[in-house]
Every structure is written in structure tokens, then in C-alpha cells.
Amino acid sequence: DQQVKQNSPSLSVQEGRISILNCDYTNSMFDYFLWYKKYPAEGPTFLISISSIKDKNEDGRFTVFLNKSAKHLSLHIVPSQPGDSAVYFCAARGKETSGSRLTFGEGTQLTVNP
Amino acid sequence: EAQVTQNPRYLITVTGKKLTVTCSQNMNHEYMSWYRQDPGLGLRQIYYSMNVEVTDKGDVPEGYKVSRKEKRNFPLILESPSPNQTSLYFCASSRLGTGVGPPLHFGNGTRLTVT
Numbered sequence: 001d002q003q004v005k006q007n008s009p010s011l012s013v014q015e016g017r018i019s020i021l022n023c024d025y026t027n028s029m030f031d032y033f034l035w036y037k038k039y040p041a042e043g044p045t046f047l048i049s050i051s052s053i054k055d056k057n058e059d060g061r062f063t064v065f066l067n068k069s070a071k072h073l074s075l076h077i078v079p080s081q082p083g084d085s086a087v088y089f090c091a092a093r094g095k096e097t098s099g100s101r102l103t104f105g106e107g108t109q110l111t112v113n114p
Numbered sequence: 115e116a117q118v119t120q121n122p123r124y125l126i127t128v129t130g131k132k133l134t135v136t137c138s139q140n141m142n143h144e145y146m147s148w149y150r151q152d153p154g155l156g157l158r159q160i161y162y163s164m165n166v167e168v169t170d171k172g173d174v175p176e177g178y179k180v181s182r183k184e185k186r187n188f189p190l191i192l193e194s195p196s197p198n199q200t201s202l203y204f205c206a207s208s209r210l211g212t213g214v215g216p217p218l219h220f221g222n223g224t225r226l227t228v229t
Contacts, residue, residue: 043118043221043222044204044218049214089157106155
């Protein structure tokens, strides 16, 4: 039972344009959402997060939007750069979840073409 | 440099031959965890530990063991590996925290092949 789903395995965009990565979740107990980025031969690294009390969080070129009623979040990257090419994982956890325990999605491979 | 170190990076073994993947962190983190990454399935948690001598099952614990005798080390043990354990494994650590929580720091992964 995949509680966090990223339905697009891959996404290709042109440099300078917007990249939009989507994530859906089914567990209404999830309260915190995070995005991680992963380059080949490296471990994932934390990118940005959002709490369910917000609907938007921005950090430079990266913005995460949360729509609680639709159980949907998205990551916007503007403008996209070739160095953004990586696998992006959406992750979620609930208030009561132990420690830092996260549920991850399948990942989306983003390719930014020069 | 703050890091999570896994060894080995690559491992090829045969069915039934016991193996251990080591994980060490130098950030004095209380929380440590093992994940496996498989195509189309993302990262799935195997085991986690919230402190020394405290471990618990994640979502896919079958066929794995862990121990947390020291705060910095969290080895993953496969007593009798099988081909369905062929995967990319990641160790991660973080401080404990409330709210969105402190971010996980991941190692660079161990590519395991069981033939």
C-alpha cells in the first residue's frame, strides 16, 4: 500500500523553464512533508519541507505547495538549471510518527536540458 | 566533515552467505535508519533506532537484523541473503525532533547483489 505516490517516473524540461514535480498521499494523518534530491552514486539530500498548517513554503528557486483537501503537494523549481537534474523524492510523516520516520514516494527523475 | 559512512559501496554475494553492511555517523545523532531503494518502489524503511539499544521494525524488516550497541554505529545484518534482497541500501541519521523534524542525513549507498 503506497501511501505516498509520485505518479510521474520522469520529467524533462528546458533550462530556464519551470519544473513541477507532483506528489499525492493517502494517509490523512500525515502532517509534515519533505522533498529530497538524489544524484547518481550519492545518498538523498534534504531540499525543502512544509508543515500542514501552511500551504506554501519557498526557498530560493524552490517552492513547495500543499493542498490538504486534495492530499496533493508539488515542488516548483524556477528557473530550472541543468544541475537540478536528479531524482526527487517526496516524503511524509505524521505528528505521532516516531523520531524522524518518513514514508517516501517512488521518486521522479528530473532532466533539465541545456 | 559531518557524514554518514557506509561500507562496502558494492557487494556481490551468494544466497545464504551471511553478510554485514556497516554504517557509522559522526554527528552524535540519536536516530538512525536503514532504507532500501528499488525501481518503482522508492525508499522503503527496513529498521530504525531512536537511541542505543533501542531498535524497531520499519516497513520491510523480513530477512534483516540490526544492532545499536554504540550511538555512532548501526550495522545491517543479512543472516541468509536471498536474491530478492538485491537492492540499493541507504543508511541515514538525524537528531530527534518535533514538528517537521530535523532532516535525515544519508550515506552514499551500498549496492548489494545476491546471486
